[in-house]
Amino acid sequence: MSDFVVSARKYRPQTFDTVVGQKAITNTLKNAIKNQHLAQAFLFCGSRGVGKTTTARILAKTINCFNRTEVVEACDQCESCKSFNEGASLNVYELDAASNNSVDDIRGLIDQVRIAPQLGTHKVYIIDEVHMLSTAAFNAFLKTLEEPPAHAIFILATTEKHKILPTILSRCQIFDFQRIKVKDIADHLAHVATQEAISADPDALHLIAQKADGALRDALSIFDQIVSFCGTTITHKAVLENLNVLDHDYYFKVVENALNEDIPACLLLFNDVMEKGFDGHHFLVGLAEHFRNLLICKDPRTANLLEVGETTEKLFVEQAKKVDGAFALRCLGVLSKADVDYKSAKNQRLLVELTLMQICSVKSELEKKNP
Numbered sequence: 001m002s003d004f005v006v007s008a009r010k011y012r013p014q015t016f017d018t019v020v021g022q023k024a025i026t027n028t029l030k031n032a033i034k035n036q037h038l039a040q041a042f043l044f045c046g047s048r049g050v051g052k053t054t055t056a057r058i059l060a061k062t063i064n065c066f067n068r069t070e071v072v073e074a075c076d077q078c079e080s081c082k083s084f085n086e087g088a089s090l091n092v093y094e095l096d097a098a099s100n101n102s103v104d105d106i107r108g109l110i111d112q113v114r115i116a117p118q119l120g121t122h123k124v125y126i127i128d129e130v131h132m133l134s135t136a137a138f139n140a141f142l143k144t145l146e147e148p149p150a151h152a153i154f155i156l157a158t159t160e161k162h163k164i165l166p167t168i169l170s171r172c173q174i175f176d177f178q179r180i181k182v183k184d185i186a187d188h189l190a191h192v193a194t195q196e197a198i199s200a201d202p203d204a205l206h207l208i209a210q211k212a213d214g215a216l217r218d219a220l221s222i223f224d225q226i227v228s229f230c231g232t233t234i235t236h237k238a239v240l241e242n243l244n245v246l247d248h249d250y251y252f253k254v255v256e257n258a259l260n261e262d263i264p265a266c267l268l269l270f271n272d273v274m275e276k277g278f279d280g281h282h283f284l285v286g287l288a289e290h291f292r293n294l295l296i297c298k299d300p301r302t303a304n305l306l307e308v309g310e311t312t313e314k315l316f317v318e319q320a321k322k323v324d325g326a327f328a329l330r331c332l333g334v335l336s337k338a339d340v341d342y343k344s345a346k347n348q349r350l351l352v353e354l355t356l357m358q359i360c361s362v363k364s365e366l367e368k369k370n371p
Contacts, residue, residue: 007220011192012054015073019051019058020188020216021180028175029059030072038063039173041145041154043130045161046177049215055177056126056155060084060092063153064120080120091117093125098132106137110144113152123152130156131163138165145171179214182206182307188216189223193234198227200234203309207239210307246278248312251290255319258331258359266356280352281342288335294320295328330362 013019016026032038042059044052062068066078074081083089095109109125117123127133133141145154145168156172158164186202186209193200208226212219222243230238240247250273257265273283296302297320306313338355345351 007192007196007224008217011188011195011220013051013058014076016055016058016062017071017073019055021184022051022055022177025055025175025177029055030062033059033062033068034072038153040148040152041172042156043161043164043169043172043174044155044157044177045174046159047179047214048159049212049217049219050177050180051216052157052177053126053128056157057092059155060124060126060153063122063124064089064091064117066120083119091120091123093123095125095127096129097127098129101133101137103134103136103140106133106140110140113144113148116149116151121151124155125152126155126157128157129159130168131158131160135165138168142167142171180216181214182209185209185212185214185216185219186309189219192220192223196227198232198234201236203311204234204236204239206307206309206312207236207243207245211243211245244277246273246283246286248290248308248315250283251287252315252319254287254356254359255290255294255323258356259322259327259363261360261363263357263360266360267353270352270356274349280348281339284335284338284342284352284355288332288339291328291332291335294323295325295332298323298325298328324366326366327362330366331359334358334362 016030019026042056044056046052058074061081061084062072062074064080064084065074066080067075069075074084076082076085080089080091084092093109093112095105113123113125115123148154154172156164156168161169161174161176186205189205189208190200190202193205204226205223208222209219211222226234226239226242229242239245250269253269254266257263257269270280270283274280293306293308293316296305297316303317306316308316334355338351341351342348
């Protein structure tokens with residue numbers, strides 16, 4: 001059997017400082033441990049792949065470490081840390097509420113809470129996908145959550161905070177995990193690529209990070225998929241092919257054609273996009289984002305909102321100099337209307353083609369209004 005371990009598991013953070021993109025939360029938790037101001041119950045909320053369960057495990061490990069470092073990290077050397085790393089810790093219990101959501105499951109948990117830890121100072125209970133608990137199970141959990149024994153700490157994790165009873169929320173310290181920024185994901189992928197001796201184009205890693213939509217776990221899964229496809233050299237072109245993503249070059253050409261008022265060239269370009277199997281709506285949304293990026297590039301104060309690789313950023317800056325702000329805004333208005341109308345249109349291809357024709361006519365319309 002192969003010893004391959006997916007990157008999401010192999011490079012799962014083991015300390016607070018290695019958690020990607022959640023610095024405010026990890027610093028707060030470290031200060032709470034340092035000052036001995038730990039709450040009895042935490043609620044970690046956020047979308048998938050942003051580090052909720054990982055942070056919960058690191059918190060559980062660090063709380064029970066006998067020789068914490070000066071920067072409040074687990075030592076990885078003491079008996080408690082070793083048992084945790086081996087998956088044999090008696091002080092950390094993980095419960096998946098998706099498959100253990102009945103009253104009996106919670107009653108079993110409550111019975112365990114009464115028993116004091118044999119090693120270390122605290123017993124930590126991590127309940128994942130806590131919103132899946134039944135109403136009866138939540139009610140059975142309330143009293144224990146409000147007044148647990150001194151040695152018990154609960155860490156609840158959920159992707160759907162709105163489904164949790166207000167009575168549960170009021171008993172927890174709530175931490176909202178943010179979607180991880182594209183740059184942070186791309187930097188982490190570059191670190192993983194270096195560790196794995198893989199040569200990766202920065203723009204290719206940026207594209208993977210964008211596709212992951214703020215989830216580091218998704219980004220690492222896509223990275224493994226690309227490595228299987230490319231081997232030890234990841235190129236921008238290979239990522240485009242494998243992920244079926246439309247290249248920025250198409251959008252740059254559309255804008256050039258619109259500035260030249262070249263309708264036939266735009267229609268031929270869209271035909272090429274359709275023949276490659278891309279969806280017309282996907283093309284419209286991508287083109288609208290492209291115009292938004294051009295507007296962002298026109299002012300140094302908003303330039304850092306651009307989430308693309310360095311090479312692509314230079315192309316955006318160059319094209320932004322040629323595009324007038326009024327022109328870009330008018331095109332965005334046309335594209336926004338087409339986006340809304342797309343699903344209800346009987347002939348969706350014609351709608352996109354008409355939109356491209358309108359974009360190619362914007363320049364002359366503005367010149368007539370402002371001769």
